[in-house]
Amino acid sequence: MAYMNLDYPKLRELIHKIFCAYGFTQKDSDTITDSLLNADLCAVESHGVQRMIRYHLAIGEGMVDINAQPEIVHETPISAVIDAKDAMGQVVGFSAMQLAIEKAKKSGMGMVAVRNSNHYGMAGWYAKMAAENDLIGFCMTNSEAIMVPTFASKPFLGTNPIAVAMPADPEPFLFDAATTVVTRGKLEVYTKNGEPIPENWTLDEFGQPCTDAGRIVSNITNKVGGGIVPLGGSTEETSGYKGYGFGMVCELFTSMMAGGPPSHLSYKKPHKAETSQCFWAMDYGVFGNKEEIKANFSQMLDELRALPKAEGQSRIYIHGEKEIESTARKKVEGIPVNEKTFRELSDIAKELGIDPIPLIGEKFIG
């Protein structure tokens, strides 16, 4: 499918106008827009503006309550549980991580669990907030059931990503990984592009490997069975039970600590996502001199970069590096948006009375 590069500030302005038009405040619209555009800047198209159509539908049907007032329902000096009351995931997520950061600065550790939330974009975006405050950040979210546990034939866990960020020079370490072998968003991109997926990513409704992303996405939506395999695959030989285990750890710290439904019971009530998330910040000063720890870590990263390369490879990447470089590049060159997403954005804008043409043009329209 055809892609075109859209100017970053103009695309940002369009998305921001759309969220303001829904009724979000300027500040909340900034938060949501930055979360979405950050994914595109990082080249994680699956979590970027291609998802606008899903947010648009969720807001339209009331799954996302733009007037929600999230409430702290339990609190200690190092922890809190927030009932998001169907708030936009990015809005409650941003404030939950801010609360975790405050607690970490006072008590060394801040762990905030959120229930009754919605899709919140990339987990790494929140973990990075902690790193920007010279803290270690953790963030996880559950999601609609999509991962088939080892030896099962139906999905039970979500893509259940785990993100960890740690300050370093010159740039923070930022690990952000679904505990499935790939994400649903990646399947959506393959579906939009009409491309086949590798054999070892998904299982069909009969538990057989499948290369048709559209069929898998449709099976998941229609709850027919099958889904995505855990990191490590579907067999014991390549340790698929480890990816399934990391997915369980994510479920434990999201739904179980937040008091929300686990992945397989979320998205069950009409127009309710009931997603659970966790936001942790840790002051690594509880382990000693922060400057020393950060310098040691930065040095280790340098030694890792200097390691001999595999044949045909010229570089070893630290987690987060590709995203930082992509961001710098795309801020200059623009953000690639595919035709289908472009049309969706144009249609959403028009529906809300916003003229998209001055901001993103009309290349794909006609």
Add this chain to the structure above:
Amino acid sequence: MAYMNLDYPKLRELIHKIFCAYGFTQKDSDTITDSLLNADLCAVESHGVQRMIRYHLAIGEGMVDINAQPEIVHETPISAVIDAKDAMGQVVGFSAMQLAIEKAKKSGMGMVAVRNSNHYGMAGWYAKMAAENDLIGFCMTNSEAIMVPTFASKPFLGTNPIAVAMPADPEPFLFDAATTVVTRGKLEVYTKNGEPIPENWTLDEFGQPCTDAGRIVSNITNKVGGGIVPLGGSTEETSGYKGYGFGMVCELFTSMMAGGPPSHLSYKKPHKAETSQCFWAMDYGVFGNKEEIKANFSQMLDELRALPKAEGQSRIYIHGEKEIESTARKKVEGIPVNEKTFRELSDIAKELGIDPIPLIGEKFIG
């Protein structure tokens, strides 16, 4: 290679006598013996008594100092850093997790990082200690460099396991996974048995897949290059960078927080392991009513067990279940020990002036 079942109490008595003979106290010998035998009971042969020969050599050459007095070098209400001073990993590990548990009971969270330690057995054994105290347990350790990061040709990270335990009914959830696709211990067992390993486990010194476990173990020992691939494999398609990322997270919380050398710089000085570990305990009561949280989690596990099974499979395993059932079975049926390990145990016992025959017989000797 031939295996025979050894009576559990008698094998335990032999191992305990051996550690007492080295000069460990009765109590420390109990701790070490229980850690080792627990691995065999759990059917994790790689971390069980087959490793006695390596501990024996480490004690003999002074890598393990049986008289070490570990020291707390940094402390806050929620954290501590311990310099193990080359203590036996199990001895310092047991007391580090006890300290983490005390802190969690008082402050909600206890995070203890240990440096200058030695191999400590299974990470899960310590995580389980927290679960037995109605807390969530985490445990990680770095180790000699063995994992080849994505696009590298030399090992940099250890097998770097991550273990997480959470109380549940009827039994705790206990996840314990190397962030490599398999462990070095598993390669040692394949080497002892002379069996080929699957193609997608290791890379040889040229960065090519290799099925000869002995060659890989020898390459690692002689630092020739190559090693074990991360969970997810060595390619981007199956997300090998995720296993590599989880390995980095383990390194961050072990060596970096403990102030010890990272995996690739450990085992570099003569007769020094300089292993780093972390032991965390968390009171999940910081998120609300513990009985409710535990009941919700136990219910989720029941729902997972009841999921439809993949064709040809009759059961979905929760992490830790296989180990609990194996333990019950082996306490009755005995612990399978292979001929090579049996001979090693007999020789060690005799060297220390202990007659092994009344405890484990002499079947393989002649």
